Amino acid sequence: MTQTSTKFAIANLKGGCGKSTLALNLAAGLMRRGNTALLDADPQGTLEHWLNHEKTSGMPRVVATGRELPMHISCAGDSHQYVVVDCPPALGSGYTETALEKVDILLVPVLPSPPDLWSSVHMVEAVEQARKVNPGLRAYFVRNQVEPKSALSNAMRQAIASCGLPALESTLGRRAAYRWAALEGISVYQFGARGEKAVSDIESIIEEVLNHD
Numbered sequence: 001m002t003q004t005s006t007k008f009a010i011a012n013l014k015g016g017c018g019k020s021t022l023a024l025n026l027a028a029g030l031m032r033r034g035n036t037a038l039l040d041a042d043p044q045g046t047l048e049h050w051l052n053h054e055k056t057s058g059m060p061r062v063v064a065t066g067r068e069l070p071m072h073i074s075c076a077g078d079s080h081q082y083v084v085v086d087c088p089p090a091l092g093s094g095y096t097e098t099a100l101e102k103v104d105i106l107l108v109p110v111l112p113s114p115p116d117l118w119s120s121v122h123m124v125e126a127v128e129q130a131r132k133v134n135p136g137l138r139a140y141f142v143r144n145q146v147e148p149k150s151a152l153s154n155a156m157r158q159a160i161a162s163c164g165l166p167a168l169e170s171t172l173g174r175r176a177a178y179r180w181a182a183l184e185g186i187s188v189y190q191f192g193a194r195g196e197k198a199v200s201d202i203e204s205i206i207e208e209v210l211n212h213d
Contacts, residue, residue, distance in 0.1 A: 005077040006210070007103040011087035011096050011126075014119040018109045018144040020046040021178050022205075023086035026107070027060045028187035029202045034081030036060040041069050041095045042088045050182055059187060060084075069095055073102045091126055100130035105209055106139040108165065109172070112146065112156040117163065124164040138212065141167040142205065145174040170204035173197065 008030075010023040024047055027038040038060040040047040047062045065072045065085075076083045085103060087096040100106060106127060110120045120141065127139045141160050160167045172178070177198040181188045188195035188202065 005081055005083055006105065007073065007077055007083040007085070009085045009087055009096070009099040009103040009106045010109070011099070011106060011123065012108050012110065012120055013089055013091060013122050014110075014116050015089045017089075017111050017116060017120075018172060018178075019089065020050065020086050021182065022107060022109050022142060022144070022172065023047065023084050024050060025178070025181075025187050025189070025198070025202045026206065027082070027084040028189045029199075029206050030082040030084065031060050032189070033206075035079070036082040036084065037063060037076035037080040039063050039065050039069070039072055039076060039083065039085045041065045041099060042086050043093075044088070047086055050185060059190075065095070069098050070102065073099065091122070096126065097130065100126060100137060101133045103134075104136065104138065106137060107142050107168075107205075107209075108139065109142045109144045110156075110160070111144050112150065114159075117156065117159055121163055127165065138209075139165050140209070141165055143167060143171040146171040147174050168205060168208055170201070170208045172201050172205075175201070 010019050012019050027036050030036045040062050063072055073083060085099045087099050108120055108123050110116050131137050175198045177188050177191055177195045181191050188198035
């Protein structure tokens with residue numbers, strides 16, 4: 001039975017920005033709201049390596065997409081309330097471009113450093129191209145590894161404002177829980193008390209995006 005779904009793409013051209021971390025934990029949070037599919041379009045297969053298959057209770061199933069990405073996004077959207085696509089850190093392969101033409105929301109994680117921000121500017125161009133096919137695409141920067149009292153983190157917020165895409169008010173803090181959860185092959189939702197602040201980060205992002213007017 002076909003149902004209305006909300007589809008997310010997580011993308012950035014800069015490796016190491018926390019793209020897969022956001023994709024997996026976002027999917028874990030969305031799964032608590034409805035049936036969720038997690039698509040791994042990154043040839044590196046980070047999500048498959050991440051998940052400990054002995055501890056996947058309560059976690060969305062990872063689908064390896066490859067060349068069948070368009071079909072997987074459409075099929076997942078027909079049978080799931082939420083779809084999250086982890087895109088490769090590159091343009092030109094067609095995977096990211098295809099995802100942006102089919103999803104509702106793009107989240108671009110960016111670290112608080114000028115080189116990361118400069119590389120992310122190219123995502124703005126990709127969004128502009130995708131909107132020619134998918135005019136309803138909503139796109140946001142997500143500031144990652146934010147330290148509230150850091151002058152650099154605050155300066156990056158101002159710099160992002162001039163890049164052509166809005167930034168979410170919600171951020172991902174610089175937290176060991178994200179790294180430990182990855183080492184254990186789980187999401188921060190399965191990390192107990194040690195993951196509470198990280199869970200709060202993810203929940204804030206989900207609520208801000210889903211409740212957007």
